Amino acid sequence: MTDDFEPDYDPPYELWDQIDFSIVTSEFRWLPLFKDDLWLGMQAMNVGIADSVITEHEYALLREYFEIEKTPLESAMAVSALSQMWIYGLYEVLRMWRDRRFQFKKLYDNGGIDLKIANLPDDDAQNMSTDIRRKQLELYRSDASYRDSIEKTWELLEPIFRMVELFRINLAKHCAPGKDGAIPRAPGYGRINRWCGAMDYELLDKDGYYQIMNRRDIADALRRTLKEI
Known part of the structure; x- marks a missing residue:
């Protein structure tokens, strides 16, 4: 990033060159069930690699937005598409981890592992x-x-999974989690966040309330969580 993006106050998001992208790329794959499954670990690593690439695109979009003083449609559409694909990919990685944990626990509790x-x-x-x-x-x-x-890892990962689930259900299924009849008013429509360039989306939760969330919010939350594990 250039010096033009160096504020004289604390912004709500770290700047691109201040983010430690290795936290997701390296640490995610060393969690239990990831670290002893080569292929699942590679998928976790891909989440971090893609995050770095997309974050750079987000800040490039923000720079272009400020330079031309209007929404650069092609760039915004590209970042929106990449953001949504990243969310879907992260959801599948976390869902696979969650489901394997559930299956193993069920087999253990029922005495079915040997079989x-x-x-x-x-x-x-x-x-x-x-x-x-x-x-x-x-x-x-x-x-x-x-x-x-x-179990301890899932306690820390579940809040991230719920964030991703809310995002994914709204944008991919056009409803709220667990509420097929709750229809978001503009699923997939995002606006450029003026701090980090990520696309802000209105997401409808199961209680009928809207909240604003972007891909960067989830990536930052994942980094904070991985630091705790």
């Missing part, structure tokens, strides 16, 4: 994912600290 392991195919040497899943299940069955670490 699940026995039913996994063991004759496909080229399918590394099967071996990863087996090892995760065996560790979950035998190691209480591993189970505890997953």
Whole structure:
């Protein structure tokens, strides 16, 4: 960023060159269930890589917006599209993590892990994912600290997941979470945030209230959470 974006007061968002993008790129993939699954860990890492790229586009949009003193439509549409795709991608990564936690816990509580392991195919040497899943299940069955670490991690990740879920349901399904009959008034329409260039969206929650949120809010919340874990 240029010196033109150096305010003499504390802005609500860190500037692009002040953000530690490695927090998501490096730390996200080392959470339990991510770190012992190569492919799921790669998806978590991709969230951080894409965040860095999109953030740069957001600030470029903000600079262009100030320079021409009106909304640059093509740039705004591109940032909006990238923002929404990032949200959808993060949602799928978190949903996969949440669902695996739920499945493992259900199997453990019902005494079904041994049967699940026995039913996994063991004759496909080229399918590394099967071996990863087996090892995760065996560790979950035998190691209480591993189970505890997953539960503690979910306690911290769930608020992020709910933010992403609200965003995703409004923009992808045009309703509020858990309320198919609650229809947002302008799903997918965003306005340029004057501090960080991210697209601000009106999101309708299940109680019928609107809140303003942008992709950067979620990325920053994820970074803060990962620092705590």
